[in-house]
Amino acid sequence: MLEQKYKCGFVLSGLNMRLFVCAIVAYHGPLEDFIRHECETYEWLYGVKVYPMSPVSVEEWFAAYIVNEVGAPICIGRFGCSQPAIAQCFWCGIFCCxxxxxxIVGRKRQKRGIVGGTFxxxxERCRK
Structure with a gap:
């Protein structure tokens, strides 16, 4: 088996998610162990607990992973979606990406008495 090497850097990306890119250059062992180690390092450095969610892209020398902050909810608007949530459904309260x-616009807003400037x-389920 070939020995794999990794190196990591964190980049802030978006509303409540962090993207970190793993360049395959300077770590020995499985990628999962490396990711876990980098999450622990990030927590130690910045005081924010993070967890790996899913691979975003894998190229020849790089693999990008989205990392979720504790308290940043995950979308459950559709089965299998694990993107970071940006809002909560007005009707049922689930979090959605x-x-x-x-x-909610137009007559639906008026019918339910949603105040003018309220976001x-x-x-997807309540929309149908």
Missing amino acids: SEHAFP AVEC
Whole structure:
């Protein structure tokens, strides 16, 4: 088996998610152990507990992972989605990512008495 080497750097990316890119150059062992180690290092350095969520892209020398902060909810608007949530459904209260949250507009707002400047979204399930 070939020996794999990794090196990591963290980059802030977006609302409540952090992206860290793992360059395969300076760590020995399985990628999962490396990711876990880097999450622990990040927590120690910045005081924010993070967890790996899912691989975003893998190229020849790089693998990018989205890391979730504790307290940053994950989308449950559709089965299998694990993107960081950006809003909570006005009707049922579940958390949704940008793909599964839809603004409540027009007659629906008036009918339910949603106040003028209130940001309100509905999930994919409640929308149907």
